[in-house]
Amino acid sequence: MSLRIALLGLLTAAGPASGYDLTKLFESSISNAWQARHSQIYPELNKMAADGLVTVEEEGPRGRKTYTITEEGSRELRAWLLTKAPSRLYRSEGALRAFLLPMLEPDEAVALLRAEVTAYETRLAELETIHAAKSSQKKSDFGVYALDLGLRQTRMMRDWALETADRIEEASRNRP
Amino acid sequence: MSLRIALLGLLTAAGPASGYDLTKLFESSISNAWQARHSQIYPELNKMAADGLVTVEEEGPRGRKTYTITEEGSRELRAWLLTKAPSRLYRSEGALRAFLLPMLEPDEAVALLRAEVTAYETRLAELETIHAAKSSQKKSDFGVYALDLGLRQTRMMRDWALETADRIEEASRNRP
């Protein structure tokens, strides 16, 4: 379901687009919240067309098909946003790792966490670049709230890793 | 892979247990980081036994099988923790919703966000209760870092929803 919603959202935000365009839009605009490959996108667009949520308005060179969202598609998207309670289940390899951290030696755990901090710093820098670009261009509001959420998420993870590393280090100094 | 790791982790943290026990442990201890149903856990335990990562030490009443982690299982778990770089891909229905928020009317978006705030407050209260219980009993360290992460995650989401609602409300008051 979520893939459908994401595609309808992108077609609303960016206007008519091909599967190829949507694959790139996925990477550049929504990858912070959801991911999908072309191998999942193409069949889904075909199903959505069969269900009347999108139409193929024109076929360009190289078999390019440009999809446009229909009235029904917009209704479906709106209904999902307004009525469907979001699943708050959270699945993360990072959190699983966090759970298992106490089974490592303190210095091993600290080394892992310091590496995580670096990775999150890098990611943060990327997101901040994107954020700066978005703020200046003022083109569309789509993505601004999700980008803010991504920034907060990344900062939170970095802070957690940093503070947890310090905590473990201090505890192991006190009783080695 | 992650399911295997989670099961090996639980067997390390809680000692020998049955599939039934592990299903409940999943819900009570690790659900913040990962979820799995019994229909996924039972077949996986059988595969893990075939691969020599766990052994069935005893069979109790009602066909109960108690699994114990093997040396090889411990090695596998350690290796995963120390060598496998965690995927930092983030997929969340909440974030997808955040992306699409600008397509709603301001008052609709604000209402959704206020409801989110309430939901996260509730979740936060639950986690804080668990946290308080864990802190006092001091039984095992397993889960403390993941629980801390869960608390930060939930607070971050609540704050984001709250501040975004305020932001949208103010913007719509200035130019209605």
Added chain:
DNA sequence: TCCTTCATGTAACCTGTTACATGATTCC
């Protein structure tokens, strides 16, 4: 006796990833 909990399993289905496959167009 009946209900609840304990206990394990399978089957159908949906979602997502990786890899394979093909061909047109454009630019150098």
Added chain:
DNA sequence: GGAATCATGTAACAGGTTACATGAAGGA
């Protein structure tokens, strides 16, 4: 002519959810 990019698709597999199915043990 050759490489990069545009463009669409399928197949095999892995991971996860929902529903179905069964039965033993324990307590009211």
